[in-house]
Amino acid sequence: MTDPHALRVDLPGWAAAREVDDRRYATDDDRMRVAIEVASANVTAGSGGPFGAAIFEEASGRLVSLGANSVVRLRNSSLHAEMVAFMRAQARLGTYSLAAEGLPAHALYTSCDPCAMCLGAALWAGVRRIVCGATRQDAVALQFDEGPVFPASYEYLHSRGIEIVHGVLRAEARAVLQRYRDRGGVIYNA
Amino acid sequence: MTDPHALRVDLPGWAAAREVDDRRYATDDDRMRVAIEVASANVTAGSGGPFGAAIFEEASGRLVSLGANSVVRLRNSSLHAEMVAFMRAQARLGTYSLAAEGLPAHALYTSCDPCAMCLGAALWAGVRRIVCGATRQDAVALQFDEGPVFPASYEYLHSRGIEIVHGVLRAEARAVLQRYRDRGGVIYNA
Numbered sequence: 001m002t003d004p005h006a007l008r009v010d011l012p013g014w015a016a017a018r019e020v021d022d023r024r025y026a027t028d029d030d031r032m033r034v035a036i037e038v039a040s041a042n043v044t045a046g047s048g049g050p051f052g053a054a055i056f057e058e059a060s061g062r063l064v065s066l067g068a069n070s071v072v073r074l075r076n077s078s079l080h081a082e083m084v085a086f087m088r089a090q091a092r093l094g095t096y097s098l099a100a101e102g103l104p105a106h107a108l109y110t111s112c113d114p115c116a117m118c119l120g121a122a123l124w125a126g127v128r129r130i131v132c133g134a135t136r137q138d139a140v141a142l143q144f145d146e147g148p149v150f151p152a153s154y155e156y157l158h159s160r161g162i163e164i165v166h167g168v169l170r171a172e173a174r175a176v177l178q179r180y181r182d183r184g185g186v187i188y189n190a
Numbered sequence: 191m192t193d194p195h196a197l198r199v200d201l202p203g204w205a206a207a208r209e210v211d212d213r214r215y216a217t218d219d220d221r222m223r224v225a226i227e228v229a230s231a232n233v234t235a236g237s238g239g240p241f242g243a244a245i246f247e248e249a250s251g252r253l254v255s256l257g258a259n260s261v262v263r264l265r266n267s268s269l270h271a272e273m274v275a276f277m278r279a280q281a282r283l284g285t286y287s288l289a290a291e292g293l294p295a296h297a298l299y300t301s302c303d304p305c306a307m308c309l310g311a312a313l314w315a316g317v318r319r320i321v322c323g324a325t326r327q328d329a330v331a332l333q334f335d336e337g338p339v340f341p342a343s344y345e346y347l348h349s350r351g352i353e354i355v356h357g358v359l360r361a362e363a364r365a366v367l368q369r370y371r372d373r374g375g376v377i378y379n380a
Binding site for chain 2: 003004005006007008009010011013016019065071072074075076077078083086087088090091092094095096097115116117118119120121123124125126145147148150152153156157160188189
């Protein structure tokens, strides 16, 4: 039978076009700039919340996928930027684990500290490294809730071999949050 | 442009057919039985992990959506049963929040305590109540990791007005986990 409630997860056209990119991004700053660029473009286009994410191959610096917050656009509370990036990377590579045998190590770059859902998802997605821009405090200042994330949550990921780095290009990432607020953007999980 | 990495989230045919259901389910046991039925059928059909979920309207007992674990089938580490149920309920109702104005209260029934990702997702999905079957310990005994979930995580949800109940029809739910192990099912997030 056809499935009447099947759903499609995609990116806005500008983001899908941006994802096609053969450049190599060498540094954390270079890669974070891509995540922030997506967050910023999402605000400008009015296509979602002020959050962007990108998955890179750690060693080569190749861009694998982008994620733009799509909660309001796709009417789906789970489609935070990080979730979209994980799903697209796995769709592209045809695997449910970015740590599958034969694959190079992957890293998540996200324009803001992940919420509880996205931090859990990172564990299952198979990334080895999580690099964050704006902080939890920056998101909370905007009235975005981040959910139950504790120091012990980060320790749990560390114990599973995942490195987490905070505050890379924080000021630039925070400026995108501020611009969203100034435009009166929806706080969908206040 | 077309989006080459857009992805589709659906249910196996048997589950999509099962979701069309006008009955009213009065009690927690009645509703949990539906979640466990999905988990069990997922194992029998070989369509995914031994986890099922269902969203009900709290007061009326109407079934709104089902979720079957689809990680391996759809090659997507985020598609735990609860996530699929949240997404489908929101797709059906056309909203990113099951707590949106004008909607009745919704509850999640899940055949096993939610992992860290799904617990965070429950907060954003807008359910008022989470009812669980098998426990975290039951999942861990099968080598399924549940991620960073702590007593403080539950307290966080409580403080946001979400009630959580554990151990409803636990033995039946655990029996499905056991049957999955006996069949040599994949532990995709060990």
